[in-house]
Amino acid sequence: MNHQHAVIFDDVSETPKTKLNVEGELPAWLSGDLIRNGPGLFNFSGVKLNHWFDGMAVIHKFSFGENQVYYQSKFLQSRAYISAIREHKIVSSEFATSPKQSFIRHIYDILKGVLTDNNNVNIVKFGKYYLTMTETDNHVLVDPETLSIVRPHTYDDKIKFIINLAHPIIEEGGNLFYNLGIKFGSTSRYILYRTNVSTNNREVIAKIPTKRPSYMHTFAKTENFFILYENPLKVNPLKMLFSDKPFIKNYIWGDDPVNFIIVDKAGKIIRQFTHEQFFCFHMVNAYEYASKIYLDLIVYPNADIIKAFYLEPRVNLEDKNLVPLLRRFVLNLSDGSCSSYKPDVPGIEFPYINGAYAQKLYNFIYAVSSRNNDFSLNTLIKINLSDLNANRLWQQDDCFPGEPVFVAKPDATMEDEGVIISVIADLKNKLSFLLILDAESFNEITRINLPHLLPIGLHGSFYSDVIPANTRVWKAGI
Numbered sequence: 001m002n003h004q005h006a007v008i009f010d011d012v013s014e015t016p017k018t019k020l021n022v023e024g025e026l027p028a029w030l031s032g033d034l035i036r037n038g039p040g041l042f043n044f045s046g047v048k049l050n051h052w053f054d055g056m057a058v059i060h061k062f063s064f065g066e067n068q069v070y071y072q073s074k075f076l077q078s079r080a081y082i083s084a085i086r087e088h089k090i091v092s093s094e095f096a097t098s099p100k101q102s103f104i105r106h107i108y109d110i111l112k113g114v115l116t117d118n119n120n121v122n123i124v125k126f127g128k129y130y131l132t133m134t135e136t137d138n139h140v141l142v143d144p145e146t147l148s149i150v151r152p153h154t155y156d157d158k159i160k161f162i163i164n165l166a167h168p169i170i171e172e173g174g175n176l177f178y179n180l181g182i183k184f185g186s187t188s189r190y191i192l193y194r195t196n197v198s199t200n201n202r203e204v205i206a207k208i209p210t211k212r213p214s215y216m217h218t219f220a221k222t223e224n225f226f227i228l229y230e231n232p233l234k235v236n237p238l239k240m241l242f243s244d245k246p247f248i249k250n251y252i253w254g255d256d257p258v259n260f261i262i263v264d265k266a267g268k269i270i271r272q273f274t275h276e277q278f279f280c281f282h283m284v285n286a287y288e289y290a291s292k293i294y295l296d297l298i299v300y301p302n303a304d305i306i307k308a309f310y311l312e313p314r315v316n317l318e319d320k321n322l323v324p325l326l327r328r329f330v331l332n333l334s335d336g337s338c339s340s341y342k343p344d345v346p347g348i349e350f351p352y353i354n355g356a357y358a359q360k361l362y363n364f365i366y367a368v369s370s371r372n373n374d375f376s377l378n379t380l381i382k383i384n385l386s387d388l389n390a391n392r393l394w395q396q397d398d399c400f401p402g403e404p405v406f407v408a409k410p411d412a413t414m415e416d417e418g419v420i421i422s423v424i425a426d427l428k429n430k431l432s433f434l435l436i437l438d439a440e441s442f443n444e445i446t447r448i449n450l451p452h453l454l455p456i457g458l459h460g461s462f463y464s465d466v467i468p469a470n471t472r473v474w475k476a477g478i
Ligand SMILES: [Fe+2]
Pocket: 121, 167, 217, 281, 282, 458, 459, 476, 477, 478
């Protein structure tokens, strides 16, 4: 097992609310909660999970204020988790692990949408609760103080998806949610919808038919348009119905190019663009300028990156196809042309931006990067898009950073005025620490040790006590 795998497959234990030892000086304005989600349990009696994205969800909360930090963590008490712990079995298909169940039960589960509620991908504020998400339609609300489940987040509408993305696009200070559901059938549909924290209904914006739904992890939005990117990793829903393979194994990398679908706010498809093949988990940002859409994605030449995250990797981890590359796509709405180029930066994943600059011309990307431009993500990077020579790095031997969360200073006037918070797994010292960097200089402000080593996890957000919710627009995902 390489070092990165040792970090992502680390089993964690729950931690009651614990005061951490802060030795340095935190910015006086840094007050609020960093909430994070990710897989944190892989090994338990009778169950063998195959893949990073199968691990049982654990929620981490870090509360900042008055130069103090409290930490607590709790496993999401999902049906999936409780069955795993009490009955030593998984009850519904995880990303890459199937339950042992009868064929009839399998059909029933898919038709009825009885899919996993192991929401280990993302967590965002939703009204007075936190909303936990994975890529099924079983999003769950948890209490912000206890991190216990309040209730499943059900809707009064009759819409039922198989897939519901874990990266909603959030606007209006955290009140308006856009998201993409996928319905499977003889004709499947991508369904763009919006909802509000004060309602239990989803308003459908667009229904886009497709024969073979693509695996989608994120979608993008600009001021006036939604952008879906259909990559060549696609599923035949009817075959999936009669297959006993785990979820993701039903998706096949085919010959199709990538198809960008541009939808306006009224739900009308106004353009489609094709581009040579790539695979993408994460969007960085998208904006409109002079009748063009500028779309920054983290792309791979193919979907082998999914095979790299098996507990026993199914690809050579030295393969350069596993290096995530920043690529800018320029979609010309006037003449229908589509071009792209790769800024000269090392591989990056888990991108984060100042949420105030989402859907706007922006300059700074914070991300996890690779010291040797390979599969191992062992560095934090600040990319200055207007001057790549001014990029900044943070790295330390045997340290693996999690997603760098940007927190804006309350009275900030500059895009990079604030701090970066990242949970760093320090394998040498066998513990994790919170790293606080000045976002402008990328210099270390302080680090705060955690009680134990944490897996690096997936996604999270910071919610300030001082300013309106610093919600990330695409985000927050695997
Ligand atoms: Fe993600």
